[in-house]
Amino acid sequence: MVISSTQNISADQRQFNHIKTSDSANKIKRLRHNGQIQIYQSSYRGSYATIIRDSLRNAALGRKVLLAQPMKGGVKQGISNPIRLCGNLLWIRPETSPEQNNNPNTINSESISISMKNSISELWEFCKNQLLSGEQDQVILDEIFRPIELGIIPEDDLISTLDNRFLSGDVILTGTSIPKKFLLMADQFTELRS
Numbered sequence: 001m002v003i004s005s006t007q008n009i010s011a012d013q014r015q016f017n018h019i020k021t022s023d024s025a026n027k028i029k030r031l032r033h034n035g036q037i038q039i040y041q042s043s044y045r046g047s048y049a050t051i052i053r054d055s056l057r058n059a060a061l062g063r064k065v066l067l068a069q070p071m072k073g074g075v076k077q078g079i080s081n082p083i084r085l086c087g088n089l090l091w092i093r094p095e096t097s098p099e100q101n102n103n104p105n106t107i108n109s110e111s112i113s114i115s116m117k118n119s120i121s122e123l124w125e126f127c128k129n130q131l132l133s134g135e136q137d138q139v140i141l142d143e144i145f146r147p148i149e150l151g152i153i154p155e156d157d158l159i160s161t162l163d164n165r166f167l168s169g170d171v172i173l174t175g176t177s178i179p180k181k182f183l184l185m186a187d188q189f190t191e192l193r194s
Contacts, residue, residue: 035138035169036187037162041178043193048142048174055140059089063137063169067091068127070120070153071143078119079126090136092126094119117152124153134166145175145182155179 040051052067059065065088077083078095085091096119124147130136147153162171162185173182183189 035171037185038170038172038188038190039178039182039186040172040174040190040192042174042176042191044176048192051140051142051172051174055089055138056086058138059086063088064135065089065138065140066127066130066136067140067142068123068144069093069142070123071146079123092123094123112150112152120147120152124157128157128161131161131165131171134168137169138172139169140172140174142174143176144173145178148179149177155181158182159185 040048042048055065055067067089069092072093073096077091077093079092080095083091094116096113096116127139127141131139144153144158148155148158159181165171173186178189
């Protein structure tokens with residue numbers, strides 16, 4: 001049993017109890033994030049099976065995981081119809097996706113309908129709220145740089161959201177072409193090769 005009292009503190013240590021600080025120094029600064037930003041780049045799309053596998057494993061171990069795939073489609077999920085896996089993995093895709101009507105390699109900003117852009121924007125707003133609220137232990141934004149490249153998600157909005165996130169876990173971003181601004185923000189960068 002350990003008993004502590006001021007009698008056990010040396011005179012030098014007691015001096016620290018009486019130090020006065022200014023009001024600004026007394027404010028407690030809230031740490032908004034301590035998780036890492038991890039970026040995975042590959043020269044071809046669909047090469048992130050290991051990341052998705054790891055997200056399933058994390059969910060099975062009890063972590064709350066969000067897996068968002070803004071450029072994937074075909075299953076009519078949308079934010080109102082997400083899929084839950086392992087009880088803790090929330091998997092969302094846009095309600096309508098560019099891939100439903102186009103070859104993924106030929107998608108450009110002119111070939112995407114307004115409803116598709118709105119669906120991707122709606123998914124991004126949901127993801128942004130999750131990053132800022134801290135409800136998830138891990139957030140994976142699969143191929144997030146493609147909607148930025150197409151002008152659907154503003155680059156500055158993603159940067160601001162990453163800077164202001166409230167998340168103790170990691171944010172994982174994947175893509176085939178990573179803007180330099182994001183490489184500078186990353187705690188870890190991995191290039192996947194075939």
